[in-house]
Amino acid sequence: MLIKTLYEGHYRALEEDFLELTRCLRKEEKQFTVISAGTGQLDRLRRLLLSDADTGIIGGIEFLPGIRHLAQKISPVPLPAEKVSHSDRTLFTLHAMKAVNEGEPLFDLRENTETAHSMGTFFESLFEHGITPELYDITSISLSGGQSITEKTVGRILGSYDIERRKGYLSCGDMILEQDISGVVQGTYIFYGFYDLNPSQRRFLKRFCNSAEEVFWFSPVSGNSHWSSIYKRTSQLLQNMGIGSLIRSGNRMQMNSFAAFFEALADQSIPAVPVKGFRITAVSGEIGACRAALGRIVEMNIEEGIDLRRIAVVRRKQEGESLVRLAHHEGVPVNAPLKTKLSSLPAGSLVLNLLRAIGTGFYYVHIQNLLASGIFVDELAADPLEIVDVAENSGIRMGLQRWRDWYSTAREKNRLVSFLRKLDTFFSGLPPVALASEYLEHLRNFFEETVSGSIPLSIRDSLFDPREFTFSGEISLPQVSDALRLNYQTRDIVLRPADPEGFRVVTIEKIRGSLFDSILLMDMEEGIYPGSPDEDPRLSEELRTRLQMALKTERETEDGFLLRQAGEAAGKSLDIIFRQTDSEGAEISPSPFISNLVHLDNSSGKAAWFVTGSSSPLSQMAGGAHPGQKRVLAAGNGDYPVDPMFSRAYAAEHSRMNYGGFDCYDGIVSSSPVKLDRISPTLLEDYMRCPFALLMSSKGWKIRRTELTEIGTSPDPMIRGLVIHAALEEIVKEQGFFPTEKRVDDILREQASGHSLEGRLGSELFADIFIEKQKQIILSSLSQLAAKGWKYKGSEVSLEGSLGDMPIGGRIDLIMEDNASNLILLDLKTGSLPGKRGTTEGRHFQLPFYYQLAAQNYPGRNVASAAYVSVSERKPGKLMSFTGDEMENLMKSVSFNAHRIVSMIREGLFPPVPTVKCDYCDYSGICRRNPFSRIKAKVKSDKRMEMFAGMVLKK
Ligand code: SF4
Structure with a gap:
């Protein structure tokens, strides 16, 4: 009989029996130890005992917040618990994967650090559940279909990982629980709140209870309740050990109304909601959810007088941090520290950028990023733009030797020269393979010598902490770089400490067994409640079952019971907050646990317990204290x-x-700067592409952005277009449609040189590649056009004319003649061809304008067609054409639209209304296109912008 008494029931009932038992133990002057499932429960029990003791003092009682702590306490050599660092997870696995042979699964991934990191994290989850390599192997061999080749390979890697892990770590949680227990463990032990022990905890407890003098057990689940499936294995263990007496504590006392509500949800889809203190709030987006929670907390604190320490917010999502950030920012006391990842600190990103610069052969962009960290000592703190200037002028993009040649011959010995010299010395001193500790030392030395002294010592120590790299083998520089990156991305740094007087933010697992005045339960959305267990493709469902790991099918019951326990923790009120949309505005469904209630309320709209939070960005952003x-x-x-x-x-x-029309903040100006003395088709098209971009451009306010020149292996679309246009017109003029390859090459080179192509690309080689490619495109486009039998008449022909009372002008790329001396007007397109609808719908004006200009300037000549010609790799020589008759039929609406646009320009209407993608727009940083949904609403409600209705880009 190893368990003297087993108590089963909900927490408040268990607490009564717990006090009763401890009174007896104290009366008998027994020393006892309480082991609870977490610190929250322990705090609660400690408070209860204190208030139960007449003197306010409790002695002879030890409190331990978990089974691992008990194992540590009884260990002959108690060591602090360790966790395998993310860098070691990666390096251990990389080492273990060396043994994977060609033809075996994972062979191609054996040097991939991301795979190694994810696999190492998977192995750690196995160890945490008490699954040893031997257990994994035996279990997978016994599967109905036998052990698969992948399971066999993973098992081998796991075995080798375990060997490395044991060299570097002595006291991980699973290792502590594995230890032998010799002799009798003196004293009385009370286990409180455990109901779903994992295999490793169960193995330990079996050994422990066999040696312990006296054991009591308090379980929040009853074997006869509908939650019993999640208690099954623990209950079985207790039964096997032998139970002296069973007390159903829960039978003597009712649960509170919030817990009863969740309990009822398991049987009824729409149970009655608690009469007092219950509220469901629907909100928009993560910020909306945090605003609603924070608003409610402040309201309870100020208006209802509830101490902030008695309020807890239950969060499940990773984004839980955003509530803490908001509270810190707005000065609402919160008992959680403000944290960030080491990789987000300037010092962390400096080290990562340094390694990235090395990994990319000192590519200038990464050197620029490195300099942009802004924390170098004064004599090395070169302006990041200097390296771009050097790259542009010298053509050096990467390669240490090329930078070395540059800095050693540079006339001016400035900061950039000193910086590059320092970088060179550092890199030259790095061994190709070494122990991680050696690399860390090199990095630390570079850091100490180059970075200003304002970085706190604790951050410096965290950056180069050798305890995060216990792997004892030699590794390469790329491997240490990746391991360091993964380490920085997972390592938390506390920026501001928790305020013990503030409200708490806890996970639902940690709220179990506690008691607060008010609980705010957030994240009640589909996919979060019930959540999905971490499904790893490396474990089949059968293997998971055999290893006794959590199954997807059990998740709903587990989460249902967790919710009931959260309900138990709410003393006076329970607020459920769920998001109806995510931060991008996409719809989210409520959790299936509450969806029936929410939909019911939506239809009736009467329940006082249902509230909808404001979706106004203004109140979400500015609604704080x-x-x-x-x-x-x-x-x-x-x-x-x-x-x-x-x-x-x-x-x-x-x-x-607001959803009203556009105003002065959106480019509605009192006097238009755009010249309208002669209207060109490109002016009208620019306006139709985006009025605001036109206002900013050289045709309007002439706003120029001074930004880094993009250096690449091919020119930007504008330069490419200019070179090809000019070359092609020249080629057709001189050689017709059958030019020699040599002449095409020569003319392209002339044009390329006229536009400083080599300087722009920074390399003769890139310029050659570009010219060779364009030559083939031009030859192939011309051979397509040659089949038409047209004759050359003119290129770059500038014409003037009128459209009704409007003076117009334009420059036609090519004018050709067919066999019957009819004119053919061609406009060259080096990108994709415009669709026909653009012209018929009144967004494209080039072809109708050219048609009108040719008709007026060549009287007596018939214009047979006007066409766009593709000079592109994908569709060389393809035409998108209109016949003369088609053009004639369009002219009335073209004229109407052109007049309308001119009067809109005169009126000063230049709002950001894009009808094409904004991707390459220079003005995205200054226009007010976001939030984008409002642009559509504004266009709709602004009569002056009627022409754009239905054309605004769909996002
Ligand atoms: S980014 Fe888009 S909306 Fe803004 S100015 Fe450019 S094209 Fe117009």
Whole structure:
């Protein structure tokens, strides 16, 4: 009989029996140890015992927050618990994968660090569940279909990983639980709150209970409840050990209304909601959810007088951090630290950029990023743009030797020269393979010598912490770089400590057994409740079952029970918050646990417990307690303090967020800067592409962006177009449609040189590659056109004319004649051909304008067709043409649209209304196209922009 008494029931009932038992033990003057499933429960039990003791003092009781802590306590050599670092997970696996042979699964991935990291993390989850390499092997061999080749290979890697792991780590959780227990363990032990022990915990407990003097067990699940399936294995273990007496604590006392509500959800899809203190809030987006939670917390604290320490928020998602960030930012006390990853700190990204620069052969962009960290000592802190200038002028893109040649002959010995010399010395001192600790030392030395002293010592130590690299073999520089990156990306750094007086943010597993006045349960969305277990393709469902790991099929019951326990933790009120949309505005369904209730409410719209949070970005962003946010909201009510700048900024933001028409913040100007003395088709097309971009361009306000020149292996589309246009027109003029290859080459080279192509590409080789490719495209386009039998008449022909009362002009790329001396007008396109609809719908004006100009300038000549010609790799020589008759039929609507656009330009209407993708637009940083959904709404409600209705780009 190893378990003296087993108590089963909900937490409040268990607590009564727990106090009763401890009173007896204390009376008998027994020493006892309480082992609980987590610190939350332990705090609760400690408080209960304190308030139960007459003196307010409790002695002779030891509290341990988990089974691993118990194993540590009884260990002959207690060591602090360790966790295998993410860098070691990667390096151990990379080492273990060396043994994978060609033809075996994973052979091609044996040097892939991402795979190694994910596999190492998978192995750690196996160890955590008590699954040893031997157990994995025996279990997979016993599967119904036998051991697959993948399972066999993974098993071998796991075995080898385990050997490396044991060399570097002595006291991981699974190792502590494995130890032998010799002799009798003195004293009384009370296990509290455990119901789903993993195999490794069960193995330990079996040995422990065999040696312990006296054991009591408190389980929050009853063997006869509908949650019993998740208690099955633990219950079986207890039964096998022998139970002296069973007390069903829960039979004597009812659960609170919140727990009863979740309990009922397991049987009824629409149970009655708790009468008091219950609320469901629907919100939009993650910020909306955090705003609703924070607003409610402040309301409970200020209006209802609830101590912040008595409020807990239950979060499950990774994004849980955003609530903590918001609380820290807005000054609401929160008992959770503000954290960031080591890779996000300037010092962390400096080390990663240094390794990236080395890994890419000192590619200038990475040197630029390195300099942009802004934390180098003064004598090395070169302007990041200097390296771009050097790259542009010298043509050097990468290669240490080329940089070395440059800096050693540079006339001016400036910071960049010193920096490159330092980088060179550092790199030259790096061994190709070494122990990780050696690399860390080199990196640390470089860091100490080059970085200013303002970085705290704790951060420096974290960056080069040798304890994160216990792998004892030699590794290469790329391997240490990857391992370091994975380490930085997973390592938390505390920026601001937790405030013990603040509200708590906990996971649902940690809320079990605690008691707060108010619980806010967030993330009640589909896919989160119930969540999906970490499914790893390396484990089949059968193997998971045999290894006794969590199954997908059990997840709904597990989460149902977790929710019930969260309900038990709510003393006075329970708020459920769920998101209806994500941050991008995409719809999200509520969790199946509450969907029936939510939909029911949506249809009736009457329940007082259902609230919809504001979806206004203004109230989400400015609804906090920060003084700046308060001023913004006050300004919304007309309360502008002294600062006119502030009120203008507010008015601008307000106009962005409303659904009315466009205003002065959106490019509606009182006087248009665009010249309209002679209207060209490109001016009208630019306007139709995006009025705001036209206003900014050289035809309007002439706003120029000074930014880094893109250096690449091919020129940007504009230069490419200019070179090909000019070359092709020259070739046709001189050689017709049958040019010699040599002449095409020569003319292309002349044009390329006229546009400084080699300088732009930074290499003669890239320029040669470009010319060779374009030559073939031009030859193949011309051979297609040659089949038409046209004769050359003119190129780059500038013509002037009129469209009704409107003076117009344009330059036609090529004018040809057919056999009957009819004119053919051609416009060259080096990108994709415009669709026909662009012209018929009134967005493209080139061909109708050319038609009109040719008809007026060549009286008596018939224009047989006007066409776009593709000079591109994919469709060389392809035409998109209109006959003269088709053009004639279009002219009325073309004229109408052209007049309309001109009057819109005169009126000063230049809002950001893109009808093509904004990808290459230079003005995306200054236009107000976001949030994009509002552009459509504004176009709809602004009569002046009627012409754009239905044309705004769909995003
Ligand atoms: S980014 Fe788009 S909306 Fe903004 S100016 Fe450019 S084209 Fe117009």
